[in-house]
Every structure is written in structure tokens, then in C-alpha cells.
Amino acid sequence: MKTYIPHKFEVNINDKCIKCLVCVKQCSFSALSFDEDDATIYPDNNKCVACHRCTTLCPTKSINIVKNPIVYHPNEYWKANVIEDIYKQAETGGILLSGTGNDKDYPVYFDRILLDASQVTNPSIDPLREPMELRTYLGKKSDRLQxxxxxxxxxxxxxxxxxxxxxETPIMFAAMSLGAISYNAHQALARTAEEHGTLYNTGEGGLHKSLYKYGKNTIVQVASGRYGVHHEYLNAGSVVEIKIGQGAKPGIGGHLPGEKINAEISQTRMIPEGTDALSPAPHHDIYSIEDLAQLVYAIKEATFYKKLVSVKIAAVHNVAAIASGIARAGADIVTIDGFRGGTGAAPTVIRDNVGIPIEMAIAAVDDRLRKESIRNNVSLVASGGIRNSVDVVKAIALGADAVYIGTSALISIGCTMCQKCYTGKCAWGIATTNPQLAKRLNPEIAYKRLSNLLRAWSLEIKEILGAMGLNAIESLKSNRLRLRGVGLSAEELKILGIKQAGG
Amino acid sequence: MLKPPYAEKDISGCAVVGIMNISGNNFGSEKIVNAIKCMRDRSNGLGGGFAAYGIYPEHKDLYAFHMMYLDTNRRYDAEDFLKKKFNIAASERIPTAKVNSISESPVLWRYFLSVENKPPLMSEEDFVVQTVIYINANIDGAFVASSGKNMGVFKGVGYPEDIARFYKLQDYEAYIWLSHGRFPTNTVGWWGGAHPFNILDWSVVHNGELSSYGTNARYLEMYGYKCELMTDTEVVAYTMDLLMRRHKLPLNLVAKVIAAPLWKEIDNLEPKERRILTRLRQTYSSLLLNGPFSFIIANQDQMIGITDRIRLRPLIYASNKDMFYISTEEAAIRTIESDLKNIKIPRGGEPVVAQLLTSDIRHQTSSSREGATN
Structure with a gap:
């Protein structure tokens, strides 16, 4: 069927091109081809996803990608993306899929919150000259010590x-399964977590044999598909995370297509090669909160009460009450994944319309747990759309103990947010198991880039703390008095528990 | 004015001084007034006050409530409430003198109370703490300035030496005196916001600002404290009450909570000590008082001085025979005591403790307290 959807991008190649054909070889979406007859590279604009692989590797910088300027008749209601989604469905009859997180124009509360600093009445602290502590401990805290x-x-x-x-820094790597991302990516995350004294999360795809040595810095995940879950796996890490939901697709299961299940993935997930890995929407042994409590304690039994159990949920409307239930069900960590959280694949309608912002969710959950005097029972981890060190600081000041980063971590190793993770064609070798593509991600370079990112953010957090006159991150936790809102309604300020700037 | 003029965190700089006779012998107010007067340039006339221990020997087993009222009608409201909870053994207007610089003062009244209607499973102290928190939060125009036994807080808006004359402190004798001169950055001073801050036997005078106020207050709220007054000192007083009275932590460990050693230091300790300090800091991380402070706290047995862990505010101590002095400035001590042998600056986060030599006073009160409970 002929598509009615105009191409989104135009690939322009200028006369500096030396016909080295790197771009043609690198384009995993087959958007570039070489015609030997006239010795010319021809772009197929329909296929370009603007992943920048060609422009980044072009030795003469002769490739440019621009937006297709084509317009529809102006209409504030029937916008281009609305029209094109309908075209797509009329042409395929299927559910629309997307990779990465919600990209719609919802308010970004992080960007409406400003930080405080010390002036006169309390001195700011110079982090280059004085100690500045980022160490955070996850786990239940007693209400008192005797x-x-x-x-x-x-x-x-x-x-x-x-x-x-x-x-040693309150930033962890979020769950991204082996299979959703490549082995090299996993290895780089593990190494970086080890170097910086933090944790990475296996995601729901099991743990590759060669990565068991990073156990101390590993969170092993147990999701509804239970892929790769066995006794040794549960005891391999420091934390076991029960994944109930994901910010990008609350209430929706997962689907790793059979094409991605190669020998390695098959072994790690403990499923036959080439079969689809379908994670059910709910855990079929958890239909209520007491079922969750039973699983929490089953895992604690299996791990001899030595590992922390985290329960990860998507930030949905009733998140505060659910988090309170989880805290009472015995979990050591409640992880809240906001609606900007990423995914390898999700139905677009879900990704773009379900859940609530992480800023609101963290504030509401922290409030609720404190009102019930059970905040000490759990650590609170904020996840979903943390973009920089300031987001980390704001999340902690709103009430989190630590954060997860997923998308930011992938961007640091080359992801350009082209949103095509679900195709398995990731040109950067990140979200793919195709060996030809996966080997593009050099694990050594990926590790260095991730490590630099964590270093840079940690340094920035220290700068911010110093400016606030604090020398330990624990004095920022839920310290909402050091935040002010701009351009927010009274109700928004109330839920965030912060004051209007100037007040 | 009894309530904070603005719904914002109250910020102030200050002078603090404390004097204790560790033999428990009472002495007059002259020394403390002269010491605090010496640091007049550290306050701006918008708050001053004193705490005195040992002033009510005739009522030493009763809770002495010093109350501030906006007007007499509020007094009736509060007294109605107090009558429901306590037996009022005695009550009277707190004697004051006319002082030109203090033009407007609340109605000041004191009561000597014994607990009457407390829930059976609640300790007497918890009951008193809850009553104080309730009055401050819910009875409009009434404020409890102090609630301990055989002690009282005298505070208001003015320079401390004027406050001393106003309350006729020359008529009192105590074995511990604390004083505070305040430099609030808000233009309007308010009586309730002056120091010392008190809950039960604990009194605090505080110089500094807690940059961690929000974290500390939200933690304390989980234990039933309501930080209504938006002052850092209130947080300090509640922290001490929680850790020392309710959680029964020894003072040396309390110091390691509020001025926690750096993780780097803890990591290098011997295993036993490391385990204790690691657990302590993990458990009470939200009670690390972060930001510049020095404060002096007292109860019936002790006077303690401490600064923040990187010592961003001054504190100095000295002793001579059975007299013990803690002060913001050395000059204040030298003004009142010329013959000083030990004069020292404590390290950041290291508590300085003056301990009552004879604990007769404490034993008397604690046994009578048990008697009352039974």
C-alpha cells in the first residue's frame, strides 16, 4: 500500500563527499544507497530516522539532516502527528509503537522549580576545598537505635x-534488560556502577554469566515474565527489584520479539532461541497487595534476608496510597517511575497518555509515607526522565533518597533519541542484539563516557549543595524549603509542597 | 506579638552565653547579664532572653509553665484547657518592671502544675510535650515559653539586658543561667521567637542557621513534633528531646548525630566504633544539623555547648573552680571572670559538657516523678 505519510527528514549530501561509503554502510535503516553507475550516494528520505550515525561518522562532514519543511493546511486541532498516526493505522491496521519516553508537550515541573543558595546568614561552602558528602544508604532505617x-x-x-x-553517589542506572539493550551496553553500565560505587539494574532479562562479578553493584530484576530468574540470580546482586510497572507503559507488559532472542539472550532468559519473550501485564501471582507481600518475603527467604527488595511501580494517579501499601508489604525500597520514563517499545497511546509526572509522584509519596510515619521503613527512588544533575537535586529535595537514570545513560553512549528502539535496528549498537550492530558499541568507550557522566553530575551536585550551604546530601532529602516554584498554580505548589518564588 | 510575623523560616544571628555552677549552688543574675551585655553588637534589640535553673525550689516537683498571652481573654482560654489536663497548684502573674525600651509586652503568667488527666499508657513527659505542642499550635494567642521543673524562661523583644530588667531577674538565683541576644533578619521581632527555646527541662540558646531545617523538621514531624514557629532553634530543642529523652541516646552519640563525623572519618575507625557510628548516621541522617550553628543547651544536670561539624560559628569555654562558662566570644567570659585557667575552643562537632557534681537534684525530681506516675 502506498503510504500517504510524507518523509520527516531530508538527508542532504554536499560536494565535499569523497564517496567513502561509510554512511551507506553505517545506516542500519537503509536510508542511503550507492549507485555505482553514476557514483552517487542517494538518500531515501522516507527511511531516515535522524539518528545522526552517518553525519557523526562522515569524515568530511558533508551530510546534513534537516526537517522536511512540508506543511499541511494550518490546523491547531488536526496537527501533522495526529493526521500521520491515522495514516499509519489505516496502512497497517496495528497498534502504534514507540521507543523511548513520552515526548509530548506536558508541563515539565522540574523546569518550574528553582533552587536556593546561601547568602550572608549562612555561608556557602566551597566543594573544592571542603568535604562534600554524597554517600547514601538504601534500606529500611530503624525508627530509633537502642x-x-x-x-x-x-x-x-x-x-x-x-x-x-x-x-557513593545517589544516581543509579535504571532497569534495561539484556536484549532490550546490547551486551556491550550492559557491561559498560556494570563497570561504571562498580567504579562509582553505585548500582545498575539488570532489567527483566536475566543476568549474563560474565557479569556476575559485578554483583555487589547489581540490582537483579524480577518482572512478570520471570525471565532468567533462579536462585543463583536472586543472590547475585545487592538488591532484588520486583517490577510491577514502568513509567512509559503503566499497566502494560513487555514484548521482546523472537528475532532479538539469539543464543546468548536465549541462555540468559532461559527461553528457546527465536521465541517471543512476552511479559504479562500483571504478575500472575500478584493480584493484590497481600500477594505482593508474599512475593517480597519469598524473595527475602530465598536470599536469606541479606538482600534489599525493591518494588518498582509506575507513577499512576493513586501512587501515594499504593506506595504506602508497598512500604507496609515489607519492601525495602519503593521505586517510582514517572510518565517520562523510557522504554524499548510501548504502545504510543499508552506511552503518551498514562501516568503522572515524577515530580508530583515523589512529593505525594514522600508526604504520604511521612504522614503515616512509615517513611523510615523504605527508601524512595525516583525514576523516569531525570535529565541532568539539577533534576537529581530537585528529586531528592522533593523527597527521594536516590534516582535512576536510563535514557540519560543511553544518550551518553550515543543514543540520539530517534525513538526506533523497538525495530532492533539501533545504528549505535545500543538497543539491538544484531551482532553486526551491537559491536559498534565499544564497551571501553561506552564505559568511559558513562563514567564521565556520573563524575560530572556528582561534581555538579556537590557545587549545588555547597551553594546551598550543605555538605551532605542527606540534608537535602525532602528539604523542600530550599525549592521555589515559578509559574505554577496554588494547587501545583501545594502538591509539590513548595512555595512560590518570592514567598 | 506571639506568632511569627511571616510564614517563613526565621533567620537570625546571635550571641549566646551559659554559666553553670557544677556544685549546684545558686547565684544571682548579675554575671549572665554582664556577659551577654558585652556582646551587645551581636544582637539588634529584636530579641533577648534567659533560662534559669534552680529558681523555684519551693515547687521543684511541679511543671513550671511560663506562658505568654496576647490578652487576658486568651489567658482564660488557655487556663480552661490547662485545668482539664493538670492540677494547678499555684499560678501568678510573672513580676515585671517598667522599662522604657520595652513598650509592648504580652500578658505573662506562670503556673505550677501536676499532671492529672493523662492517658494511662503515655509517659508524663510525653503528655507535657504534647500539651505544649497543642497549645502553641491550636490556642490562638497563647504561647508556652517554658515547661520544665524548677526552671523558667524569661524572654522577649528587646536587648537582653533590658529584658533582664523587665523580668526583674535581679530577684532570682539559679545554678545554670543561659542567655541569648538576637539579631533576626526579619524586621519585626516577636516574643515567642526569642530564645531560649524550651521543652520540658531542655532549654536551648542558638546562634546560627540550619540549612537543613526542612529535612530536620520533616523528620521530627513523623515523631509527633510540629515545627510551628519556623525557627531553627525549635528544631534543635525537639531534636534533643527526641534523641536524649525519648530515644535515650548518650550525649556523646547525640553529638555524633547532630554533628556527624564525615563518612571518611567513620570508615577509618576501629571496626566496633565504625559499626556504631555507621548505624547511627544511617539511622538518623535526617537529624544531621547542617549549616552554621553553635548552641548551648541545658537540662537540670548539664550544660552542653556544641558547634556544627565544620565549625562555622564561634564557641569558647572556660572554667574556674566549680564555675563553668560557655560563650560566643571570649570577651564575654573575661568581663565577668578575670581569673581563668582553662579557656579553650572546642573542635567542630565536639560537645563541651558541664556536669552537675552532685546529682541530688536530679534524683529528687526523678523519684518524685515516678511517684507521681504510680
Missing amino acids: FKENKKSTTTIKTKSEPQVKL
Whole structure:
């Protein structure tokens, strides 16, 4: 069927081109071809996804990608994307899919929040000259510590200890499964987590044998498909995360197509090669909160009460009450994934319309847990759309203990947000298991780039803390007095628990 | 004015001084007034106050409530409430003198109370704390300035030496005196916001600003405290009440909570100590008082001085025989005591403690307290 959808991008190649054909070889979407007869490279604009692989690698910088300027008759209601979605469905009869997170024009509350700094009445602190602490411990905290004096008049702690996991920077790598992203990407995440004393998350696709050595810095995930879950796996990491939902697709399961299930993935996930890996929408052993509690404790039993159990949910309307239930169900960590959270594949209608912003969710959950005096029972991790160090700071000041980053991490190793993760054609070798493409991601370089990113953000967080006159990240937690809102309604300010700038 | 004029965090710079006779012998107010007067340039006339321990020996087993009222009608409201909860053994207007620089003052009244109608499972102290929090939050125009036994807080808007004359402090004798001269950055001073801050036997005078106020306050709220007054000092007082009275942490560990050692230091300790300090900091991370502060706190047995962990505000201490001094400035101590042998600046986060030599006073009150509970 002929498509009515005009091409989105135009690939322009100027006369500096030396016909080296790097671009043709690199374009995994087959948008460039070489005609030997007239020795010319021809772009197929319909296929270009603006992933920048060709322009980045072109030795003479002779390729440029621009937006197709074609217009429809102006209409504020029937906009281009609305029309084109209808075209797509009329042509395929299928559910529209997207990769990455919600890209729609919803308010970004992070960008409506400003930070405080110290002036006169309290000194700011220079992080280059004075200590500045980012260390964070995840895990249940006792409501009080009790001590006892022993015979030799030495003091010991009477209160039972709960397992704690140390983060040297409050930034962790979010769940991205092996299969959704390549082995090289996984390895780079693991190495970086180890170097920076933080954690990466396996996602729901099991843990590759060769990555068990990063166990201390690993969160192993248990999702509805239970792929790759076995006793050794559960005990391999520091944290076991039960994934209930994902910000990009609350209420929706997962689907890793059979084409991506090669020998390695098959082994790790414990499913036959070439079969589709379908994760059910719910866990079929969790239809209510007491079922969750049973799974939490089943995992604790299986891990000898040595590992933390995290429960990850999408930020939905009733997130505060659900989080409270999770805290009471025995979880050590509640992870909230906001509606900007990324995905390898999600139905576009879900991705773009379901859930709530992470800023609101964290504020509401932190409030609720404090009102019920159970905030000490759990650590709170904010996830979904954290773009920079300032977002991290704001999330913590709103009430989080730490954050997850997924999309930002992938961008640091080359992702350009072309949103085609679900095609398996990722030209950067990130969201693909095709060996020809996956080997493009050099694990050494990826590790260095990720490591630089964490270093840079950590340094920036220290700068911000110093300006605020704080020398430990724990003094920022839920410290909403150091935030002010601009351009927000009274109701928005109230839910965020922050004051209007000037007030 | 009894409530904060603005619904915002109250910021102030200050002078603090504390004097204790560790033998428990009472002495007059002259020393403390002269010491705080010496640091007049550290305050701006918008707040001053004193705490005195040992001033009500005739009522030493009763809770002495110092109350501030906007007007007499508010007094009736509060008294109706107090009568429901306590037996009022005695009550009277707090004696004051006319002082030119203090033109407007609330109605000041004191009560000597014993607990009458408390829920059976609640401790007497918790009951008093809750009552104080309730009055401050819910009875409009009424404010509890202090609620301890055999002690009282005298504070208001004015320079501390004027406040001393206003309250006729020359008529009192105490074995611990604390004083505070305040430099609020808000233009309007308010009586309730002056220091010392008190809850039960704990009084705090505080110089500094807690950059971690929001974190600390939100943590304390989970334990039933309501940080109504938006002052850092209120947070300090509640923190001490929670850690020392309710959680029974020894003072050396309380210091390691509010002025926690750096993780780098903790990591390098011997395993036993490292375990204790690691757990302590993990558990109470939200009670790290971050930002510049020095404060002096007192209860019936002790006077303690401490600064923030990187010592961003001054504090100095000295002793002579059984007299112990803690002050913002050395000059204040030298003004009142010429013969000083030990004069030292404590390290950041290291508490300085003056401990009552005879704990008779404490034992008397604690046994009578138990008697009352039974």
C-alpha cells in the first residue's frame, strides 16, 4: 500500500563527499544507497530516522539532516502527528509503537522549580576545598537505635540491623534488560556502577554469566515474565527489584520479539532461541497487595534476608496510597517511575497518555509515607526522565533518597533519541542484539563516557549543595524549603509542597 | 506579638552565653547579664532572653509553665484547657518592671502544675510535650515559653539586658543561667521567637542557621513534633528531646548525630566504633544539623555547648573552680571572670559538657516523678 505519510527528514549530501561509503554502510535503516553507475550516494528520505550515525561518522562532514519543511493546511486541532498516526493505522491496521519516553508537550515541573543558595546568614561552602558528602544508604532505617552497655562498659547496639546498600553517589542506572539493550551496553553500565560505587539494574532479562562479578553493584530484576530468574540470580546482586510497572507503559507488559532472542539472550532468559519473550501485564501471582507481600518475603527467604527488595511501580494517579501499601508489604525500597520514563517499545497511546509526572509522584509519596510515619521503613527512588544533575537535586529535595537514570545513560553512549528502539535496528549498537550492530558499541568507550557522566553530575551536585550551604546530601532529602516554584498554580505548589518564588 | 510575623523560616544571628555552677549552688543574675551585655553588637534589640535553673525550689516537683498571652481573654482560654489536663497548684502573674525600651509586652503568667488527666499508657513527659505542642499550635494567642521543673524562661523583644530588667531577674538565683541576644533578619521581632527555646527541662540558646531545617523538621514531624514557629532553634530543642529523652541516646552519640563525623572519618575507625557510628548516621541522617550553628543547651544536670561539624560559628569555654562558662566570644567570659585557667575552643562537632557534681537534684525530681506516675 502506498503510504500517504510524507518523509520527516531530508538527508542532504554536499560536494565535499569523497564517496567513502561509510554512511551507506553505517545506516542500519537503509536510508542511503550507492549507485555505482553514476557514483552517487542517494538518500531515501522516507527511511531516515535522524539518528545522526552517518553525519557523526562522515569524515568530511558533508551530510546534513534537516526537517522536511512540508506543511499541511494550518490546523491547531488536526496537527501533522495526529493526521500521520491515522495514516499509519489505516496502512497497517496495528497498534502504534514507540521507543523511548513520552515526548509530548506536558508541563515539565522540574523546569518550574528553582533552587536556593546561601547568602550572608549562612555561608556557602566551597566543594573544592571542603568535604562534600554524597554517600547514601538504601534500606529500611530503624525508627530509633537502642544501645546496651556491656560488662566491660563498652556500648553495643541492641536494635536489630537491616541490610543497607551503600551508594557513593545517589544516581543509579535504571532497569534495561539484556536484549532490550546490547551486551556491550550492559557491561559498560556494570563497570561504571562498580567504579562509582553505585548500582545498575539488570532489567527483566536475566543476568549474563560474565557479569556476575559485578554483583555487589547489581540490582537483579524480577518482572512478570520471570525471565532468567533462579536462585543463583536472586543472590547475585545487592538488591532484588520486583517490577510491577514502568513509567512509559503503566499497566502494560513487555514484548521482546523472537528475532532479538539469539543464543546468548536465549541462555540468559532461559527461553528457546527465536521465541517471543512476552511479559504479562500483571504478575500472575500478584493480584493484590497481600500477594505482593508474599512475593517480597519469598524473595527475602530465598536470599536469606541479606538482600534489599525493591518494588518498582509506575507513577499512576493513586501512587501515594499504593506506595504506602508497598512500604507496609515489607519492601525495602519503593521505586517510582514517572510518565517520562523510557522504554524499548510501548504502545504510543499508552506511552503518551498514562501516568503522572515524577515530580508530583515523589512529593505525594514522600508526604504520604511521612504522614503515616512509615517513611523510615523504605527508601524512595525516583525514576523516569531525570535529565541532568539539577533534576537529581530537585528529586531528592522533593523527597527521594536516590534516582535512576536510563535514557540519560543511553544518550551518553550515543543514543540520539530517534525513538526506533523497538525495530532492533539501533545504528549505535545500543538497543539491538544484531551482532553486526551491537559491536559498534565499544564497551571501553561506552564505559568511559558513562563514567564521565556520573563524575560530572556528582561534581555538579556537590557545587549545588555547597551553594546551598550543605555538605551532605542527606540534608537535602525532602528539604523542600530550599525549592521555589515559578509559574505554577496554588494547587501545583501545594502538591509539590513548595512555595512560590518570592514567598 | 506571639506568632511569627511571616510564614517563613526565621533567620537570625546571635550571641549566646551559659554559666553553670557544677556544685549546684545558686547565684544571682548579675554575671549572665554582664556577659551577654558585652556582646551587645551581636544582637539588634529584636530579641533577648534567659533560662534559669534552680529558681523555684519551693515547687521543684511541679511543671513550671511560663506562658505568654496576647490578652487576658486568651489567658482564660488557655487556663480552661490547662485545668482539664493538670492540677494547678499555684499560678501568678510573672513580676515585671517598667522599662522604657520595652513598650509592648504580652500578658505573662506562670503556673505550677501536676499532671492529672493523662492517658494511662503515655509517659508524663510525653503528655507535657504534647500539651505544649497543642497549645502553641491550636490556642490562638497563647504561647508556652517554658515547661520544665524548677526552671523558667524569661524572654522577649528587646536587648537582653533590658529584658533582664523587665523580668526583674535581679530577684532570682539559679545554678545554670543561659542567655541569648538576637539579631533576626526579619524586621519585626516577636516574643515567642526569642530564645531560649524550651521543652520540658531542655532549654536551648542558638546562634546560627540550619540549612537543613526542612529535612530536620520533616523528620521530627513523623515523631509527633510540629515545627510551628519556623525557627531553627525549635528544631534543635525537639531534636534533643527526641534523641536524649525519648530515644535515650548518650550525649556523646547525640553529638555524633547532630554533628556527624564525615563518612571518611567513620570508615577509618576501629571496626566496633565504625559499626556504631555507621548505624547511627544511617539511622538518623535526617537529624544531621547542617549549616552554621553553635548552641548551648541545658537540662537540670548539664550544660552542653556544641558547634556544627565544620565549625562555622564561634564557641569558647572556660572554667574556674566549680564555675563553668560557655560563650560566643571570649570577651564575654573575661568581663565577668578575670581569673581563668582553662579557656579553650572546642573542635567542630565536639560537645563541651558541664556536669552537675552532685546529682541530688536530679534524683529528687526523678523519684518524685515516678511517684507521681504510680
